[in-house]
Amino acid sequence: MVALLVCLPSLWPQSPTNERLTVGQPTKVTGKRGETVHARIPISILPGYHVNSNTPSEDYLIPLALKWTPATLGALEGGEVVYPKATSEKYSFAEKPLSVYTGNFEMSVTFKVSATAAAGPGVAVGKLTYQACNDRSCFPPKTVEVSVPYAVQ
Helix, strand or coil, rough: HHHHHHHHHHHCCCCCCCEEEEEEECCCCEECCCCCEEEEEEEECCCCCCEECCCCCCCCCCCCEEEEEEEHHCCCCEEEECCCCCCCEEECCCCCCEEEEEEEEEEEEEEECCCCCCEEEEEEEEEEEEEECCCCCCCCEEEEEEEEEEEEE
16 A cells, blocks of 8 residues: 555645645744753644644554754754644544544754854754645645744853
């Protein structure tokens, strides 16, 4: 089944003009060199859709994942993500209940301000990957940019 989905993406349902998942404005973080700071990132999923949790229960599903690379963090280090608790839902296309996120929720991210950071503003940029699904099927995976503003005191 995986090969069919990867080789024939044109068989997937077409996306509507609106996004199934949107990322709200993350909180701005402020800290001194060497301090740990925390950002909250609001996520909203349209009613009738879900995204697979960061611990998917089926190998063929793409989990929600937020990744940071050192080159895009600026004066911040780390970027450990804390995902919310997922719910277990049963869908017609899966044999077992799936671990999913629905509705509105927040992820939190922990950064450390670099000991050598210059004072002033900046933006850390990460990539959020997800696969939105409804009760009948899953849509192609997407990746969106997440920008967390920061200030080094």
